[in-house]
Amino acid sequence: MAVKRTQIAQAAFDFAGYFAATFGAYRVGGTVPRRPALVAPQDMSTSGGKKAKQHIVLKPEAAGASVLTVGWIDLAHGESCLRTYGCLREMHVQRFGNQPFDLDPQAYQGFYDMAHQFFTRQGMRLQIEAQSALPAPAASSTSNRNLVLTVVAVLALFGIVAIGVLGWAYIHYFR
Numbered sequence: 001m002a003v004k005r006t007q008i009a010q011a012a013f014d015f016a017g018y019f020a021a022t023f024g025a026y027r028v029g030g031t032v033p034r035r036p037a038l039v040a041p042q043d044m045s046t047s048g049g050k051k052a053k054q055h056i057v058l059k060p061e062a063a064g065a066s067v068l069t070v071g072w073i074d075l076a077h078g079e080s081c082l083r084t085y086g087c088l089r090e091m092h093v094q095r096f097g098n099q100p101f102d103l104d105p106q107a108y109q110g111f112y113d114m115a116h117q118f119f120t121r122q123g124m125r126l127q128i129e130a131q132s133a134l135p136a137p138a139a140s141s142t143s144n145r146n147l148v149l150t151v152v153a154v155l156a157l158f159g160i161v162a163i164g165v166l167g168w169a170y171i172h173y174f175r
Helices: 007-023 085-096 105-121 139-173
Strands: 034-038 053-060 068-074 079-083 125-129
Touching: 007 034, 007 053, 007 105, 034 068, 068 105, 079 085, 079 105, 085 105, 105 125
Parallel strands: 079 125
Antiparallel strands: 034 053, 053 068, 068 079
16 A cells, blocks of 8 residues: 655655665764765655654764754755754754764765755755754853852851850860
C-alpha cells in the first residue's frame, strides 16, 4: 500500500531524498565524522505548511556522539537557514561550557559553501545565522550561588560564635 501524504509533505519528503543524494558522500570531520542529512517529515501532513520546517543536521557515524542541527528549510515558504561555524561553536559553549567542540572548521566550511550554493540554486531565500539565538547564560545563577554561599558562611559564623558563648558561659558559671 502506498503512503498517502499531502502535497507539501510529499514535496518535503522528496526534497529530503534529493538532499541525501546530493550530500550523501560528504563527511564533516572531527573525532567523529558526521554526515549531512535533511530530516524528512514524520507526519502525512504539514498542516497546510505550518509544520513544514525541516532541520538540517550533521549525524555522527559513531554511537554516543551528538547530532548537530546546522540549519533548516521550509519548502512551503521557500526559505532556508544555515548556521556558520562560529554560531555553532558559540551555541556549544553556551550549552556545554569548556567541553571541546569537535567539528573541523575547514570541513564544515566546505559543507556550508556547498549547502549555500545548493539552496541558492533551488531558488530559496537563504538566511545566515552567524550568532546564537540562544539566550546568554543567566547571571542570576552565579548571583544565586553567591547568595547561598554567603548565607551558609553567615550561619557557620553564627554557629561558631554561639558555641564560643556557650563554652564561655559553661566555664564561668557552671564550674
